[in-house]
Amino acid sequence: MSRRDIAVTGVGLLTSAGTDAVTSWRGVCSGESPAAVDPDLGDVPVPLSCRVPDFDAAALLGRAVWRTDRFVHLALAAAYQAVTDAGLDTTTWDGARVGVVVGVGTESKETSVTALRKYTEHQYATLSPLTVPRSTVNAAAAEICIALGARGPSMAVTTACASGATALGTARDLLLADRCDIVLAGGAEAPCHPLTSLSFSQMGALSTRVHDPQGASRPFERDRDGFVLAEGAGVLVLERASDARARRARPHAYFCGYGSSTDAHHYAAAHPAGAGFERAFTAALADAGLHETDIGHVNAHGTATPMNDQIEAATLHRLFNGHPPPVTSTKGVTGHTLGAAGAIEAVLATLTLRHQTIPPTANLDVLDPAIDLDVVAKEPRPHRMQAVISNSFGFGGHNAVLVLRQA
Structure with missing residues (x-):
């Protein structure tokens, strides 16, 4: 084992295939897509999406749900799962040595489009004072820190569709530089909004198989014609391998490069x-x-x-x-x-x-x-x-x- 190995000691996952790692793994292994026509996308040319099923953010987050957007809800849920899976007690850990890095591709259209409508209609008094803090890309990392008492370095990274992977690489660097002992790292996105769908549709990036939603996402297939817009979140608990051994954690894998x-x-x-x-x-x-x-x-x-x-x-x-x-x-x-x-x-x-x-x-x-x-x-x-x-x-x-x- 290399001294540069980083242990993956916990995972949290929400996808259209399931609301945790076990159900998502089972769904992915089934090879069956849950893509469907999404009524919330309205009359856009390609109203297809993959939504996380049966996710009750209010039941999980309580009052915190009102001040945050859906990508934050998904990130928080994945973070809770990952910490539990890692066997960590957030009431006793040294929060100053715990970092959080979350990759997010775009700001939340959920809030910004509503705010823009109110602005253009001169409804200034009804504009939420939380418009900026709830929609910016760092909101997920910030809310995870607040919820779990993580007081080490925290940040959002955004490299478009590579953001989640870049977040993991950044977290690995923090651990190897001894700036943290634990880092919660991952990505979250809730892009299923008419504006996002329309934008990708205009680029020709989305599959147009509206007649066959479950068959629309076809990687490497001869007849592929684009992707299906989807929401989800994944968070991994990362620790230096030596620290994981010291607390007798059982890693799922080692992040080695x-x-x-x-x-x-x-x-x-x-x-x-x-x-x-x-x-x-x-x-x-x-x-x-x-x-x-x-x-x-x-x-x-x-x-x-x-x-x-x-x-x-x-x-x-x-x-x-x-x-x-x-x-x-x-x-x-x-x-x-x-x-x-x-x-x-x-x-x-x-x-x-x-x-x-x-x-x-x-x-x-x-x-x-x-x-x-x-x-x-x-x-x-x-x-x-x-x-x-x-x-x-x-x-x-x-x-x-x-x-x-x-x-």
Whole structure:
């Protein structure tokens, strides 16, 4: 075990597949998408979404629910789950040594659009004084700190759809620099709003399979045509491996490598040769002290957009010298949770290691002939693996690659 290894001692997860890690894992392994026509999206061209089912924020959070938006509710719920799973007592821990890093892709449209309407209609007196603090991207990290008494460094990171993974890398740096003993790290997003849907629709990024919602998210499939907008949150409790051993915690996995880069190519499109991804991949493996042959599985970014899937697949094929390990994209089930995706997929990659089972890529009937990968489909695949990687990419050319190792 490397002295740079970071133990994942707790996980919390809310996705459209379930309201905790157990039910989400079961749902992802089913390979069945819960995507549906969303009446709250109104008359936008693509009214599809993947919502977290049966989530009662008021029952969980009490009075705190009124001052916060839904992405914060999801983040708080995932944080509570992760701390409980880690066996930590927030009443006795040294809060000054506990950090919080949460990745969020966009500000909350839930509050800002309502505020803008009141402004344009000159309803100034009815504008909430909490408009700014409840909608800014740091609200999730701040509310977790308030709820759990975490008084160490806390921050929001935003690298578009790589935000959740970037948050984990940032948390790892805090632990290795000895600025914290525990860091709650992850991502949260609640983007299922008409404005967000319409914006992505205008870009041509969303699947238009409104007639077949459950079949709309089709990563790596020959007939893929875009992603399905989704909400969710994932939080991991991270500790130095030595500290986890000292308190006799049983890690789910070890977070042993992180690499990040920027394409510096285009505001939305990935570098066509995957150059930025390659730099992040190489850095992550070097950080972990591993070779590509040590990697037994890839949790791909796999958004189901035509160009991005092809670029990621071609780059993976090259980076693994023509012999990549089995690949999956869990977005076929969960949809695309934007800034939360990297954290959610890190939890799922951790569970993949723990169960030694790779979840299937939903809706993959015919693999795109231009994609030369072993993409797991139809059913979960038992597979022996000691280390896995999880890829995340975001608008602006952000790339983040995580390496996780079996505990």
